[in-house]
Amino acid sequence: MIIQLQTGLPQDKKERIIEKVNALKYKTTEVNTQKGDYIIGIGKSEFDIREIGQIPGISDIHIVSDDYKLVSRKWKVNPTSIDLGDGVVISEGDMAIMAGPCSIESEEQINKTIEHLKANDVRIMRGGVYKPRSSPYSFRGLGIEGLKQWYKAAREAGIKIITEVMQVSQIEEMYDYIDVYQVGARNTQNFNLLDELGRVDKPVLIKRGISGTIDELLYSAEYVFSAGNENLMLCERGIRTYERASRNTMDINAIPILKEKTHLPVIADPSHGIGIRDYVEPVALACIMAGADGVIYETHEKPNEAFSDGQQTLNFRDSEKLIAKIRKVFELRESL
Ligand code: PEP
Numbered sequence: 001m002i003i004q005l006q007t008g009l010p011q012d013k014k015e016r017i018i019e020k021v022n023a024l025k026y027k028t029t030e031v032n033t034q035k036g037d038y039i040i041g042i043g044k045s046e047f048d049i050r051e052i053g054q055i056p057g058i059s060d061i062h063i064v065s066d067d068y069k070l071v072s073r074k075w076k077v078n079p080t081s082i083d084l085g086d087g088v089v090i091s092e093g094d095m096a097i098m099a100g101p102c103s104i105e106s107e108e109q110i111n112k113t114i115e116h117l118k119a120n121d122v123r124i125m126r127g128g129v130y131k132p133r134s135s136p137y138s139f140r141g142l143g144i145e146g147l148k149q150w151y152k153a154a155r156e157a158g159i160k161i162i163t164e165v166m167q168v169s170q171i172e173e174m175y176d177y178i179d180v181y182q183v184g185a186r187n188t189q190n191f192n193l194l195d196e197l198g199r200v201d202k203p204v205l206i207k208r209g210i211s212g213t214i215d216e217l218l219y220s221a222e223y224v225f226s227a228g229n230e231n232l233m234l235c236e237r238g239i240r241t242y243e244r245a246s247r248n249t250m251d252i253n254a255i256p257i258l259k260e261k262t263h264l265p266v267i268a269d270p271s272h273g274i275g276i277r278d279y280v281e282p283v284a285l286a287c288i289m290a291g292a293d294g295v296i297y298e299t300h301e302k303p304n305e306a307f308s309d310g311q312q313t314l315n316f317r318d319s320e321k322l323i324a325k326i327r328k329v330f331e332l333r334e335s336l
């Protein structure tokens, strides 16, 4: 069960509620987020919801049958919106576009990308400064100094930054220079990282694990939410299957399933989803028709010279075409 508490409820009143819930053989966890205070009760016994609902100090109570609670749409029917400020909002009924290189490489590359995004009215730039690479000998990112450079240019241009955080110690280091923390597919179940991201007040996008199920992704989001951060988005980025014709298999099924299961925005990453430049566009458009609230993809002035993931990266001309089609297909979807 999810018990939403009245704001500023004194501790003794909270304890009274907890005692009552424990008496029903429900284990309780207190959750305090930027938006509210909750008590989560986990148990099996049947009880009359009015018994709890009548206790003073409770503003709402819901029985949620899913194992994840706070991220479930069974509790929160209204979709969550992520407000990045300056009119940049990620929400259901809108189409967020996040584009940029796989890796941040140089000041020149940052500026060229920003110019491209601005010309196409894209307000969120992606890029990695800490790169999880399969081989330790591959380019592993420019680190915090690269991020600072990027931040300076992005702020001047009114562009928001999403970048991957790989470990707990980077959360604070990056905090002043980012707008969204990205949890990469290799870290989806790094529960220490998720817990710590629950303690910050900036939005988090969690990618689906390479071999992770939809439910596991939802549990990962539940970690962040229950540690205190409600500003969350989920991202389908393809999973590993037996298929070898593409880098990953974009699980388009996950999009409508997630949209039904959770109130969090669902973003599609067709670049990692298929891993082949020529097919990024059709996959992106299919994800929009499947209900995605946004698309995140890789673009670079010269994809063949990119330090990482060049094979799935669009040049600016193709990126421009994709942006126009994303908007058209989104309009079409909304008009159906
Ligand atoms: C990326 O966004 O460049 C990335 C490494 O993605 P993923 O974690 O999905 O592999």
Ligand code: MN
Binding pocket: 102, 103, 272, 298, 308, 309
């Ligand atoms: Mn990449």
